Amino acid sequence: MNEKELREAARKHIVPAGILTDVVPAWEGPIFAKAKGSIVWDTAGKEYLDFNSGQMCSALGHNNPRITKTIREQADVLTHASSVLYNVPQIELAKRIADTLDPPLTRSLFLQSGSDANEAAVLLARRATKRNGVGALSLAFHGFSDVTRALSFFGASPGYGPSQPDVHALPTPYCYRCPHKGESCCLAPLHYGLEALDKDCPGGPAAVIVEPLISAGGVIELPKEYLSGLKTELEKRGSLLIYDEAQTGLGKLGTMYAYQHVGVTPDMMTLSKHLGGGLAVSALVTTDEISKTATEGGLMYGHSHGADPICCAAGTASIDEIVENDFPKRAAELGEHWQGRMRSLQQKYEIIGDIRGRGILQGIELVRDRMTKEPAAKEADSIFRHCLKDGLLFSLRGRLKNVFRFVPPFTTTIAELDKAVDIMEGATRKTLGLK
Ligand SMILES: Cc1ncc(COP(=O)(O)O)c(C=O)c1O
Incomplete structure (x- = not known):
């Protein structure tokens, strides 16, 4: 089936339930066709960095x-x-x-x-x-x-x-x-x-x-x-x-x-x-x-x-x-690099209120104001959508819908982490209306 036929069949034959239906519904999102390591491709051949590791189950890298x-x-x-x-x-x-x-x-x-x-x-x-x-x-x-x-x-x-x-x-x-x-x-x-x-x-x-x-x-x-x-x-x-x-x-x-x-x-x-x-x-x-x-x-x-x-x-x-492969050690190294990069972004963008997590389970909490900690849920939604468009997958979570969760596979390279940070920064700037 080509992409159009797949979308049509999905619309007709799939019960539209999912683990998260309130951010980007499945029927609007990409349809995944193949994967390798930290990358997944959709039916149009577009590449995404998968910082969700599938549903966190491909943490050894897709198709290990x-x-x-x-x-x-x-x-x-x-x-x-x-x-x-x-x-x-x-x-x-x-x-x-x-x-x-x-x-x-x-x-x-x-x-x-x-x-x-x-x-x-x-x-x-x-x-x-x-x-x-x-x-x-x-x-x-x-x-x-x-x-x-x-x-x-x-x-x-x-x-x-x-x-x-x-x-x-x-x-x-x-x-x-x-x-x-x-x-x-x-x-x-x-x-x-x-x-x-x-x-x-x-x-x-x-x-x-x-x-x-x-x-x-x-x-x-x-x-x-x-x-x-x-x-x-x-x-x-x-x-x-x-x-x-x-x-x-x-x-x-x-x-x-x-x-x-x-x-x-x-x-x-x-x-x-x-x-x-x-x-x-x-x-x-x-x-x-x-x-x-x-x-x-x-x-x-x-x-x-x-x-x-x-x-x-x-x-x-x-x-x-x-x-x-001592993946626990690798997770610690990736986490440290990621948090270092996130801390640099935090210095530039007030919206990054908190950086937390450990190893390859990382989160950032977005706020409108660091003093009041007013949740930046709308902005989080917008950044999330820009990232999806720009080829980065992760989750939008938290009770206040303002926490990003990143779970890259253990096999992710530092270059891939850096690319994800760049996509995040670009999406943040677009959301905040910065050039
Ligand atoms: C902490 C935790 N426990 C349990 C589950 C449920 O696992 P499953 O979806 O395999 O039933 C999840 C799923 O995301 C989870 O994050």
């Missing part, structure tokens, strides 16, 4: 050769297998993940998406603690399945049907906009949140789930002090701490996992996004003890494609690629 080779080889051996019995790549991936983790995180359950893995984490937490309540942060995003959507307090979901019972929002420690500025100020939202949670869940919650660095909610890193305080308080209550490392795990932040940087090990962790190097596989990782208590009496849970050999083989190849 090790992944495509693994897929080709595994496809001829065993593509799909029973979800009741084990298969070889499934066991190999479980062992490979365990090798990269610190004890007591030793066991994995495989699923297909970040939502599935978080849903499984909640289920296991409920079974292990024999409680139901689950807390999540007010700016959290954990997925679009029913339970995870209910825990994704960042996105309102009007008309989606009833929410899940016994899910509870906790205030987010959002340093840039914190009203409590001062020493250990991040402990204020922790204590207010726990006070409310204790009322909602008198016997203690089953778990609290957090992203160590909130991604869709606005690229907000949770302070170490907050996370260690949360862990201590949950332990006192016999409740579990779950890290959703969909966006932060597997090297993106400069360490293999965010919890290693934070120094606070969770009871459960979920991995997804680039775990399969572009293929759909996710993991819930936990301890022997939780695995044992949660599966007591038998746990009927899983999906038909939960541990597909082809996806698990890609998962092992993806971890090998990350470890052998």
Whole structure:
């Protein structure tokens, strides 16, 4: 089909839903045809720097050769297998993940998406603690399945049907906009949140789930002090701490996992996004003890494609690629260069209020005035559209719709980073009416 025919067919045959429909709707945007490394091409042959890494799942670079080779080889051996019995790549991936983790995180359950893995984490937490309540942060995003959507307090979901019972929002420690500025100020939202949670869940919650660095909610890193305080308080209550490392795990932040940087090990962790190097596989990782208590009496849970050999083989190849190339170190270098360039732009343009993030998960918050921090949502929308036109893809996120999120692949070159900065600067100047 040519581009015109594709657009026509899409208009007629695709349900127009998407992860983000309010900035540039899919039917107005480019239709992607091929990709390599950090670049994607649309049907008209136009080139884009993909600082979204697809949907953050191509962080090893689009069509990473090790992944495509693994897929080709595994496809001829065993593509799909029973979800009741084990298969070889499934066991190999479980062992490979365990090798990269610190004890007591030793066991994995495989699923297909970040939502599935978080849903499984909640289920296991409920079974292990024999409680139901689950807390999540007010700016959290954990997925679009029913339970995870209910825990994704960042996105309102009007008309989606009833929410899940016994899910509870906790205030987010959002340093840039914190009203409590001062020493250990991040402990204020922790204590207010726990006070409310204790009322909602008198016997203690089953778990609290957090992203160590909130991604869709606005690229907000949770302070170490907050996370260690949360862990201590949950332990006192016999409740579990779950890290959703969909966006932060597997090297993106400069360490293999965010919890290693934070120094606070969770009871459960979920991995997804680039775990399969572009293929759909996710993991819930936990301890022997939780695995044992949660599966007591038998746990009927899983999906038909939960541990597909082809996806698990890609998962092992993806971890090998990350470890052998020391991608965490590369992420740290790219992040440092990016932030240096962004700081130079910040000196020129008042609109860049805050620069934050770590490794290859970077954000900037746009404001009309650095004192009042009035969100520059309209300007953000305009810059975003100019960048799209000029060949740079990233996301517009945050509760106030004024945060840009950049997730370039690990394989991005410094020249590509610089080109993206130039496109950003050009788009900013056009938006601000500067020559
Ligand atoms: C932190 C986090 N958790 C979970 C999810 C959901 O993952 P999936 O879209 O694979 O269900 C996402 C997706 O963007 C995410 O950012």
